[in-house]
Amino acid sequence: MRSNSTTSITTTARNTQSQKLLERAKKSLAGGDSSTMRVLPYQLPLVASSGKGSRLRDADGNEYIDLNMAYGPLILGHRPQCVIEAVTKQISESGSQLGFPTEITTRVAEKIKTLFPSMELMRFANSGTEAIASAIRLARTFTGRNRIILFEGNYHGWSESVFQKYHAPLTELPAEGFGPAIPGTSGMLPLGLDAISVRWNDLATFQKVMELYGDTVAGVILEPVMGNAGVIPPQQGFLNGLREVTLDYGSMLIFDEVITGFRVGPGGAQEKYLVTPDITIVSKAFGGGYPVAAFGASREIMDVIVNGPLFHGGVYSGNAVVMAAAEAVLDELLTGQAAIYSHLNRVTDYLCRGLSDIMDRMQVPHITQHIGAVASLFLTTSEVESLNDYRDVRTHCDFEKYIDFQQAAQQRGVFFHPNQFEPMFPSTAHSVSDVDEALDRIEDAARCTLQTWQ
C-alpha cells in the first residue's frame, strides 16, 4: 500500500468543464446522474459529449480510447452506421411506439432464437433488471416454489428478489460458504432464506445447499461467466454440475446472460460451455446501446405467461425504436459471425497480453482473465495463479492501486472503469492499432503510478 494514496478526485485543466457540469447536475439530479455507478466518489470527473467507434469525447474536448463501452452494450462501437440507419428509418417511416404488435418485434425474437435456441418463446423488457424480475416470477410460477439460489459476486440488477450486496466485505460472508443473501440496498425487505447466496465455483457447497433446501428451490440464477466481480470463468464441470443438480431437484436453472450473451460468443455462455439452462436473460450487446432485454424459455415454461397466471407487461417493452436497433445489431452479428467473433477474440486477447506484458516489465503483481470479448485486469497484492471466486478477488486485489492507475490512464486518454470489479468490453470498432495506442498510454500511466506502490 502506498502511503500518499491519491484516490481523491483530481480537478485538472483537462476536466474543468466536466467538473463544472457535474456541479450543475447535482442541483437537479440526485448525486449528478441517474445511475450511482456513474457518479462514484472515486471517479475522475468525466461528462461525456459524444462517442464514435472506439472513441469517446468529453465536455472538455478530450478524446479517450473507450474500453468501457457503456458497460458492455456497445459491441459494434459507438454510433455504428447500421444502427443509425435502422433507427432513423424506423422513426421517420414507421414510428417509435405504435402500441400494437409489430412485425419487427417478431423478427428480432426470431433472430435471437437462431443464436439462443433454448429461448423458444421470449418476452422483451427495457432493462436487465426488469427482464430478470420477470424471469424469477416465471421460475416461481412454473415450479410453485419461492426460494432462489444465487452466487456471491453475481449481480442480477436491483429488483426486490435478487438484489444482493454482491460486493460485501469478506467479514460479512458466511464461513460455511453459503447463507441468506444480504440485501443490496436500504429499503429492501430482508431476503431471509428466500434468497440464499452460495460461493461461486463451489459445486460441493451448492450440492449441500440443495440437499438442505432443494425441494423448495424455484430457481438457481447465475452469470455463467461471472463479470461483476471482474471476469471469473466457471471452473471445469461447474455449470454441468449445476445443470445436473437442478434437474434432480426440479429447480429452474437461470442463466443471466446480460453480459455474456453475444459477447463470450454469438450464442453466449450456454453455447460456449454446452450447458442449456431452463430460463435465459439477454440484454446489453444485442441492443447496441438501446434499452432492451429479453427473457425466454421453452414453450412449456413460457406457457404460464401465454395461458397461465403470470402477468408480464410494459408500455415500452419491445418498442419499435429499440427493436430497430436490435435488429440491425443482430443482422450484423449473424451475417458477419465468424469474422466478428474472431476479431473480438483476437483484440481482447491482444489487449490482455499487452496489459500483462506491461505489468510483467514493471514487476507489478497482476492477473488478466478473459472469455470472448469481456476482460479483466486485476492488480493483486502478490503473485496469484488465478482468481476463482469473489472471495479471491476481495482477498488478493488492491483496489486503491487500481484506482490510482486508472486515473492516470484516464488523464492520458484511455478510459476503463476505476473499479477493477468492472470488466473491459472491447468492440468490433477496436482495431489492433487502437489497442496498441491504448497500451502505450497505459504503460505510461503505469510507470507514473504503479512504481511508487510497494
Ligand SMILES: Cc1ncc(COP(=O)(O)O)c(C=O)c1O
Ligand atoms: C449480469 C447482469 N445482470 C443484470 C444487470 C442489470 O441490467 P440493467 O442495468 O440493464 O438493469 C447487469 C447490469 O450491469 C448485469 O451486469
